[in-house]
Amino acid sequence: xxxxxxxxxxxxxxxxxxxxxxxxxxxxxxxxxxxxxxxxxxxxxxxxxxxxxxxxxxxxxxxxxxxxxxxxxxxxxxxxxxxxxxxxxxxxxxxxxxxxxxxxxxxxxxxxxxxxxxxxxxxxxxxxxxxxxxxxxxxxxxxxxxxxxxxxxxxxxxxxxxxxxxxx
Numbered sequence: 001x002x003x004x005x006x007x008x009x010x011x012x013x014x015x016x017x018x019x020x021x022x023x024x025x026x027x028x029x030x031x032x033x034x035x036x037x038x039x040x041x042x043x044x045x046x047x048x049x050x051x052x053x054x055x056x057x058x059x060x061x062x063x064x065x066x067x068x069x070x071x072x073x074x075x076x077x078x079x080x081x082x083x084x085x086x087x088x089x090x091x092x093x094x095x096x097x098x099x100x101x102x103x104x105x106x107x108x109x110x111x112x113x114x115x116x117x118x119x120x121x122x123x124x125x126x127x128x129x130x131x132x133x134x135x136x137x138x139x140x141x142x143x144x145x146x147x148x149x150x151x152x153x154x155x156x157x158x159x160x161x162x163x164x165x166x167x168x
Contacts, residue, residue, distance in 0.1 A: 003117055003125050003127060003160075003164070004021075004023055004026065004028065004117060006160060006163045006164055007028055007115055007117075007127065007160060008021070008028060009163060010156060010159045010160045010163050011028070011030045011113065011156070013159070014032070014155075014156065014159065015032055016030035016031060016032045016113060017030060017031050017032070017033075018030050019031050026116060026117030026118060026119070026125075027114070027115070027116055027117075028114070028115040028117075029112065029113070029114050029115075030112070030113050030115075031110055031111065031112050031113075032110070032111040032113070033108060033109070033110050033111075034108070034109050034111070035107070035108050035109070036109070037109050037133070038109075038111065038150075038151075038152055039151075051142045051143060052140055052141075052142070053137075053140070053142060105137055105138060106137065106138050106139070107135065107136070107137050108135075108136040109133060109134065109135060109136065110133075110134040110136060110141075111131060111132070111133055111134075111147075111152070112131070112132045112134065113129060113130070113131050113132075113152075113153075113156070114129070114130045114131075114132075115127060115128070115129050116128045116130075127157075127160070129153050129156060129157070130146065131146070131147045131150050131152060131153055132144055132145070132146050132147065133145055133147050
């Protein structure tokens with residue numbers, strides 16, 4: 001049994017889902033989903049760039065500023081009409097009943113483990129493991145960061161060592 005099959009078995013036994021496998025290149029990608037972060041990886045994740053939510057907020061801010069400028073220009077250029085003001089005020093009152101301020105945030109975590117196997121000789125191979133933590137809020141990834149030092153990776157290698165010793 002080669003190292004790729006043993007790695008897949010260990011990942012499967014640890015609750016990972018194999019999402020990509022290329023035996024020719026020696027690559028495996030596996031994902032682990034959870035609603036609580038792994039104990040050793042509970043340090044806050046530093047985002048690598050602006051999140052999708054931040055980009056949307058900037059766009060909405062620009063739209064709001066343009067809308068406010070339009071309202072001010074329209075108010076300056078239009079003649080004073082009290083019936084129009086009353087209609088605008090009345091319409092705003094009706095929409096206030098439909099606002100829902102009960103926003104709940106659902107947070108989940110996805111751990112992506114990438115394994116790369118390099119054959120050194122006929123009897124030896126090198127296996128590199130990289131783990132990435134992705135924070136997901138309301139179904140949208142908001143941040144991700146590589147986990148440099150992790151008990152999860154150490155436990156994976158211990159399990160793989162046991163699996164390879166069992167197969168011999």
